[in-house]
Amino acid sequence: xxxxxxxxxxxxxxxxxxxxxxxxxxxxxxxxxxxxxxxxxxxxxxxxxxxxxxxxxxxxxxxxxxxxxxxxxxxxxxxxxxxxxxxxxxxxxxxxxxxxxxxxxxxxxxxxxxxxxxxxxxxxxxxxxxxxxxxxxxxxxxxxxxxxxxxxxxxxxxxxxxxxxxxxxxxxxxxxxxxxxxxxxxxxxxxxxxxxxxxxx
Ligand code: TYD
Numbered sequence: 001x002x003x004x005x006x007x008x009x010x011x012x013x014x015x016x017x018x019x020x021x022x023x024x025x026x027x028x029x030x031x032x033x034x035x036x037x038x039x040x041x042x043x044x045x046x047x048x049x050x051x052x053x054x055x056x057x058x059x060x061x062x063x064x065x066x067x068x069x070x071x072x073x074x075x076x077x078x079x080x081x082x083x084x085x086x087x088x089x090x091x092x093x094x095x096x097x098x099x100x101x102x103x104x105x106x107x108x109x110x111x112x113x114x115x116x117x118x119x120x121x122x123x124x125x126x127x128x129x130x131x132x133x134x135x136x137x138x139x140x141x142x143x144x145x146x147x148x149x150x151x152x153x154x155x156x157x158x159x160x161x162x163x164x165x166x167x168x169x170x171x172x173x174x175x176x177x178x179x180x181x182x183x184x185x186x187x188x189x190x191x192x193x194x195x196x197x198x199x200x201x
Contacts, residue, residue: 001201002083002123004094007131008162009152010141011182012189016131017090019190020197024088029201032082035092037067039074046070051149058150064102068116071095075123083123095120096128096169096177101151104165105158110172125176127200129193130166133182135159 003020005013017033024031037047049055050066058066071094082089095117103113114121139159142152170177178200180192 001088001126002079002091003088003197004091004096004125004128005131006093006096006100006128006166006177007182008133008135008138008159008166010138010143010145011131011133012186013092013131015186016129016190016193017092020129020193021090023194023197024090030087031090032078032087033090033092034074034078034082036074036094036097037070039079039091040077042077043070043074046073051151053148053150053153055150060102060106060108064098064106064108064113064116067098067102068113068120071098071117072119075119080123091125094125094128096130096166099169100162100165104168105154105161110165110168128173128177129196130170130177130179131182131189131193132163132166132179135163137183 005017007013021031021033036043037050038044046066046069050058050063050070079089079091098113098117099110102108103110136156136159139152139156142148170179178196180189180196182189184192
């Protein structure tokens with residue numbers, strides 16, 4: 001299985017993935033945890049270009065293409081081989097991030113960004129866990145950690161659009177994307193997600 005995790009800034013994805021990974025391992029599932037942008041040496045170098053606050057002039061189209069390039073490298077080098085070796089791959093962000101952030105929030109168009117990502121379309125996640133939470137609270141949490149990147153530093157309006165984008169994707173891919181209400185404490189979020197995962201597997 002290929003399971004991706006999506007959500008806005010500070011939505012608790014990273015902690016959640018750790019908990020899901022521990023649960024699956026206890027059940028004897030062979031797991032591999034990875035993230036986007038990045039996940040391989042070359043893809044991590046592309047990540048650096050995209051997230052660097054110094055790159056203020058990066059155009060929206062180039063940003064979308066770089067996310068797609070990083071994803072293609074990650075797919076070919078890591079995700080596809082791991083799936084072929086029988087691992088269940090857990091990925092922190094994937095295609096839907098590009099659709100919500102670049103396609104919807106940046107305004108490039110979800111269909112245009114889907115075209116940029118045609119290689120990822122050949123390897124769609126089995127399930128995508130989307131944590132739906134208040135962008136204002138999440139952004140405050142993310143910014144309070146320090147080290148905000150170029151995307152974190154976008155306006156609250158941008159992050160509100162990201163959430164709208166995800167909600168549109170839920171309508172577009174209702175079987176694949178599972179929405180979890182994330183406006184709760186982390187323990188409750190983990191409990192809700194594990195309940196869903198148990199139903200799915
Ligand atoms: P990161 O620090 O990994 O964010 P998070 O902890 O919230 O997952 O930074 C990745 C940023 O890149 C995040 O703001 C989401 C954004 N992003 C896109 O805009 N498009 C994409 O395709 C991906 C994978 C991420």
